[in-house]
Amino acid sequence: MKTFSIKQKLGLLVGIMGIALVAMAILNYTDVSDISGLQKRLNVWSNIDMMMNEDIHQPVLEICSNIYRYVHVQDEATQREVHNAFVVLKRNLAAWAGLAPDNNNLQQTAQVIQQKLSLMESKFHAYAKNHQSVSGNDLIDAVYNLQNSLQAEMDQFMDNVIDPAKEELENEIVANLQTMKTIALIAGVVGIGLTLVILLLVNRNISAPLQKLAWFSAQIGAGNLGVTLDYRQNDEIGRVADALRLMSDNLKNIVNELESMTEQVGNGNMNWRVRYSNKKGVFKDLCQGINKMLDAIVEPMQEQVKALERMSKGDLSAFITREFKGEHQRVVDLINRFLQEMNARLGKIRSAVKESSSASEQVGATSQTLA
Numbered sequence: 001m002k003t004f005s006i007k008q009k010l011g012l013l014v015g016i017m018g019i020a021l022v023a024m025a026i027l028n029y030t031d032v033s034d035i036s037g038l039q040k041r042l043n044v045w046s047n048i049d050m051m052m053n054e055d056i057h058q059p060v061l062e063i064c065s066n067i068y069r070y071v072h073v074q075d076e077a078t079q080r081e082v083h084n085a086f087v088v089l090k091r092n093l094a095a096w097a098g099l100a101p102d103n104n105n106l107q108q109t110a111q112v113i114q115q116k117l118s119l120m121e122s123k124f125h126a127y128a129k130n131h132q133s134v135s136g137n138d139l140i141d142a143v144y145n146l147q148n149s150l151q152a153e154m155d156q157f158m159d160n161v162i163d164p165a166k167e168e169l170e171n172e173i174v175a176n177l178q179t180m181k182t183i184a185l186i187a188g189v190v191g192i193g194l195t196l197v198i199l200l201l202v203n204r205n206i207s208a209p210l211q212k213l214a215w216f217s218a219q220i221g222a223g224n225l226g227v228t229l230d231y232r233q234n235d236e237i238g239r240v241a242d243a244l245r246l247m248s249d250n251l252k253n254i255v256n257e258l259e260s261m262t263e264q265v266g267n268g269n270m271n272w273r274v275r276y277s278n279k280k281g282v283f284k285d286l287c288q289g290i291n292k293m294l295d296a297i298v299e300p301m302q303e304q305v306k307a308l309e310r311m312s313k314g315d316l317s318a319f320i321t322r323e324f325k326g327e328h329q330r331v332v333d334l335i336n337r338f339l340q341e342m343n344a345r346l347g348k349i350r351s352a353v354k355e356s357s358s359a360s361e362q363v364g365a366t367s368q369t370l371a
Contacts, residue, residue, distance in 0.1 A: 016194065035176045042169040048099050048106065049162050052154055055092035056113065059085055064147045067124055071136040079128055086121050093117070109157045113150060120146045209237045216244055225252050250283045257287065261294070271298075300328035307335050316342050 063085045070078040097110035120143060127139045209231050219227040225248060231241045257274040264272035273294065274287045303320050310318035316339055320332045 032180070035173055035180075038169050038173045038176065042166060042173070044099055045162055045166050045169065048096065049158070049166070051092070051096045051099065052158070052162075056089065056096060057151075057154060059089045059092065060117075060147065060150055063089065063120070064143050067120075067143050068140060070124075070128070071140055082124060086117065086124075089117060090114070103161075105157070105161045109153060109161070112153055116146050116150055116153070205233075205235070206237065209233075209241070213237065213241060213244060216241075216248075220244070220248055220251070225255065250279065253279075254283060254286060258290070261290070265294075300324045300332070304331055304335060307339075311339070316346065 063082060066078055066082045066085060070082060093110055093114055097107055100106045123139055123142050127136070212229060212231050216227060216229045227248075229241055229245055229248075232238060233241075254274075261272055261274055273291045279287055303322055303324075307318040307320050319336050319339055322332075323329060324332060
């Protein structure tokens with residue numbers, strides 16, 4: 001079974017979190033786009049509502065008021081005002097219908113209003129042209145009826161088209177906003193969940209193992225080489241644990257070698273050395289250093305022992321010619337000085353014996369002469 005490293009596990013979780021967040025961001029962006037489109041449509045209907053009141057309804061009232069006034073005063077200025085008002089109203093009506101050219105209800109309502117305005121305009125122009133063809137009261141009644149009809153048409157359009165359309169769009173916007181809130185809530189829950197999973201993974205795969213490694217290292221540093229480290233994983237911390245166990249085993253081997261060396265040297269086996277063929281790095285250097293230290297102790301002792309052996313056999317020429325350092329050289333100097341003293345004393349003894357032997361010979365010769 002393949003195992004994953006800590007880096008791979010964390011990368012996998014972060015990748016999953018990233019994919020989830022990106023997916024939610026895309027969904028959220030889609031909802032935002034939908035809301036933006038709905039808001040634009042709502043603005044269109046709001047503009048239709050506002051323009052119907054400001055650019056159509058109010059001018060219709062002004063036209064009707066000017067027609068009433070014209071019937072009473074019949075001046076050219078009022079007639080021009082009415083004519084110009086019809087022109088502006090037609091332009092406003094065309095702009096109003098152009099806000100939603102694909103909406104049949106709006107186009108039909110605009111067409112009905114246009115027809116009624118045209119009827120009102122034709123009656124006004126007929127009255128203005130020949131007062132006898134249409135009486136003023138008939139024109140006022142016709143204008144009044146058309147005004148009421150237009151008001152009823154616009155109220156019906158407001159109640160049956162504009163208000164339902166705006167309400168539907170507002171409900172869709174609210175629904176999309178609710179969806180966005182739900183997505184945000186899910187994203188928060190997913191983010192918190194993945195964060196908790198990452199924290200648990202970090203605690204399980206990093207914090208807890210690191211605590212074990214720290215405890216093990218502290219024990220080794222305190223000289224307690226009998227402790228064990230049971231963390232075994234094929235990841236970064238597992239490799240560190242393997243390295244610490246190898247270090248502990250090497251230290252144990254060196255300690256065992258030193259104990260064996262101490263025992264052998266204590267038993268007089270000065271030729272015992274620490275084995276380092278299976279060691280590497282600083283551990284090998286340490287073993288070689290211990291062996292060099294033993295050599296530095298044993299070699300002077302061996303020279304001294306050889307000299308003492310020769311001296312025990314009566315060889316007073318067993319001077320030590322090699323030079324050593326420290327206390328070893330001091331012992332060598334003492335041995336060499338002892339040999340010098342012994343040779344000097346033996347020389348004196350030989351001279352005395354020789355002189356005594358010569359005196360005895362002279363005494364013997366004198367005795368023979370006297371005889």
